[in-house]
Amino acid sequence: MPAFRDTTPAWTVGDLTVRRIDEVAFPAQTGRWLLPDATPEVVAQAPWLRPDFADDAGALRLAGHSFAVEVQGLRIVIDTGIGNGKPRANPAWHDLDTDYLQRLTAAGFAPETVDLVVLTHLHTDHVGWNTRANQGSWVPTFPRARYLTSRAEWDHWAGVEMDEARRQMFRDSVHPIRDAGLLDLVEVPAEGTDIALGVRLLPTPGHTPGQVAVELRSAGQTALITGDCIHHPVQLLRPGIGSCVDVDPVQAEHTRRALLTSLADTDTLLLGSHFPPPTAGRVIPEGDGYRLLSVAPE
Numbered sequence: 001m002p003a004f005r006d007t008t009p010a011w012t013v014g015d016l017t018v019r020r021i022d023e024v025a026f027p028a029q030t031g032r033w034l035l036p037d038a039t040p041e042v043v044a045q046a047p048w049l050r051p052d053f054a055d056d057a058g059a060l061r062l063a064g065h066s067f068a069v070e071v072q073g074l075r076i077v078i079d080t081g082i083g084n085g086k087p088r089a090n091p092a093w094h095d096l097d098t099d100y101l102q103r104l105t106a107a108g109f110a111p112e113t114v115d116l117v118v119l120t121h122l123h124t125d126h127v128g129w130n131t132r133a134n135q136g137s138w139v140p141t142f143p144r145a146r147y148l149t150s151r152a153e154w155d156h157w158a159g160v161e162m163d164e165a166r167r168q169m170f171r172d173s174v175h176p177i178r179d180a181g182l183l184d185l186v187e188v189p190a191e192g193t194d195i196a197l198g199v200r201l202l203p204t205p206g207h208t209p210g211q212v213a214v215e216l217r218s219a220g221q222t223a224l225i226t227g228d229c230i231h232h233p234v235q236l237l238r239p240g241i242g243s244c245v246d247v248d249p250v251q252a253e254h255t256r257r258a259l260l261t262s263l264a265d266t267d268t269l270l271l272g273s274h275f276p277p278p279t280a281g282r283v284i285p286e287g288d289g290y291r292l293l294s295v296a297p298e
Contacts, residue, residue, distance in 0.1 A: 006106040006107055006108075008020065008021065008103065008106065008107040009022075009277065009278075009279065009297035010297055010298060011223070011269060011271070011280055011295065011297060011298060012298060013216050013217075013218055013221045013222070013223040013269060014198075014217070014218025014219030014220060014221040015218045015219050016069055016070075016071060016198070016216055016218045016223075017069065017070070018067055018068075018069045018216065018223060018225075018271065019067065019068045019069065019107045019108075019109075020065050020066075020067060020271075020279055020297070021065055021066040021067070021068055021077075021100065021103050021104050021107060021109070022063070022065045022100075022103060023063075023064045023065055023066070023081040023082060023096075023098055023100045023129075024063070024064050024081075024082065024096065024098055025061070025062075025063045025064075025276065026061075026062040026063060026064060026092065026274075027092050028055070028059045028061075030060075030062050030092070031054075031059055031060025031061070031062055031232065032059070032060075033244065034060075034062070034231060034232075034243055034244060034245070035060065035231060035232060035234065035235070035241055035242075035243060035244070036244060037238075037240075037241045037242070038060055038232065038234045038235075038238075038241050039058070040057060040058025040059070041058070042058075042234065042237070042238060042241075043058040043060070043234060044058060045237065046234070046237045046291065048291050048292070049233060049234060049237070052276065052277065052278060052294065053232065053233045053234070053275070053276060053292075054234070060232055060234060061276040062231065062232060062274045062275075062276060063274060063275070063276040063277070063279075064081050064082060064125050064274065065081065065273070065279075066078060066079050066080055066081055066100075066104070066129070067079070067214075067225055067271060067273075068104065068107060068108075068109045069199075069216065070108075071196050071197060071198055071199055071216075071218075072196075072197055074115050074116060074196050075109060075113055075114050075115045075116070076114070076115065076116045076117075076118060076196070076199065077104070077109060077114050077116070077117050077118070077142070077145075078117075078118045078120065078214050078225055079118070079119060079120055079126040079127075079227070079273060080117060080119070080126065080127055080128055080129035080130050080141070081100060081125060081126070081128050081129050082096055082124065082125050082128040082129075083096065083127075083128025083129045083130070083131070083132070083172075083173060084096050084097055084098060084100070084101075084128075084129075084132070084133075085097070085133050086128055086169075086172055086173065087168060087172075088124065088165070088168075088169075089165040090124075093124065093125065096128075100129060101129070101132075101141075111141050111142050111143070112142075112143060112144060114142040114144070114145045115144070115145055115146070116145055116146055116148065116195070116196070117130070117142055117145050117146070117147045117148065118148050118149075118195070118201070118212075118214055119147060119148065119149040119153075120149075120211055120212050120213065120214065120225070120227030120228070120273065121149070121153055121207065121208040121210065121211040121212070121227055121228060122149060122153055122154070122157055122170075122174060122208070123208065123228065123245075124165075124166075124169045124173075126227075126228075126273075127169070127173045127174055128169075128173055129141050130142075130147060130173045130174065130176070130177050131172060131173050131176045131177065137176075138171075138172045138173070138176045139176060139180075140176060140177050140180050140182055142182075145182065146182060146184050147177045147182050147183050147184065148184050148185075148186050148195060148201075149183070149184075149185065149186070149210070149212075150185070150186055150187075150188045150201065150203070150210035150211075150212050151185040151186060151187055151188075151210070152188065152203075152205070152209055152210030153208060153209065153210025153211065153212075154185050154210070155210070156208065156209040156210055156247075157170070186201065188201050188202075188203045188210070188212055189203075190203060192215070198216060198217045198218050199214065199215070199216060199217075200214070200215040200217070201213075201214060201215075202214075202215055202224075204226075204227060204229035204255050204259065205248070205251055205252075205255060206229065206246055206247070206248050206249070206250075206251035206252025206253070206254065206255045206256070207227070207228040207229055207243060207245070207246050207247065207252050208228075208247050209247060209248070211227050211228060211229060212227060213225060213226055213227050213229060213259070214227070221267065221269075222266075222267070222268045222269070223268065223269040223270075223271055223280075224259075224263065224268055224269070224270055224271065225271045225273060226270065226271065226272050226273050226275075227273050228243065228273060228274070229252065229255050229256055229259060230256055230259070230260075230270075230272060231243055231272075231274050232272070232274065232275065233272070233275060233281075233291075233292045235256060236260060236283065236289060236290040236291055236292055237286075237289045237290070237291065238289055239253065239256050239257045239260055239289060239290075240253055260283055260290050263282075263283040264283045264284065264285050264290055265283075265284065265285060266282070266283070267282065268282065268283075269281070269282065269295060270282065270283055270292065277297075278294045278295065278296045278297065279297075280294070280295045280296075280297070281293050281294040281295050282295065
């Protein structure tokens with residue numbers, strides 16, 4: 001693998017350093033499709049969304065990335081993006097060829113050194129780098145890691161009729177890690193469950209039934225990685241704005257409102273799984289909703 005200069009954005013949470021591993025910026029039309037109620041007129045009500053989270057025309061900016069953190073020697077990657085060379089129905093995600101693995105390695109998380117991969121949910125843009133192509137097969141990208149997802153998430157997809165595009169995603173990015181014996185299904189009760197010292201999975205159902213957020217705690221400081229319970233900061237402005245791919249839109253809104261209420265006026269750093277740079281911030285009440293006070297990488 002060629003040398004790659006490390007420019008990884010990172011934030012300090014107590015004794016931890018949380019790194020954002022970039023994969024790809026999403027096309028401008030993604031926001032209109034994903035969050036159709038986030039119209040330019042809505043975006044215009046929140047000048048703080050521009051220029052980082054929306055352009056001058058009110059189009060939302062979204063991105064795909066992972067987060068990586070080392071906790072007492074345990075090396076953790078949270079979500080694995082879209083992946084390279086995967087056949088996908090979405091033209092923007094089809095047969096990608098990005099520098100993701102080079103970025104991950106430059107950040108100090110070479111695939112063979114990763115101990116744990118947390119999958120917030122089993123959607124295409126969160127599981128793709130679970131595997132990589134090798135001599136015509138899809139093999140685990142992180143060969144010595146345990147891959148975790150919630151049992152409720154696995155049980156949901158095991159019990160529904162999937163279209164061919166989703167079946168393909170499971171064939172190339174989920175089943176190979178299961179078949180390699182690397183997939184662990186975790187029970188996540190209402191209060192959450194610890195998977196390592198200072199690393200807790202919190203249930204955030206609605207977008208999918210078993211989705212989780214990831215809470216990090218260290219030395220009195222806290223961060224929360226959203227998964228897709230919040231896709232974009234415009235949902236702080238109007239928590240009722242939902243995603244067109246939420247499995248249970250009512251539950252998704254309830255989860256989002258409860259989460260934002262719990263974060264408002266706290267020092268918890270919110271790290272958005274699809275927030276474009278600067279990606280992180282703190283939740284502040286504003287009017288009938290909230291705003292994100294951005295925190296730039298260090």
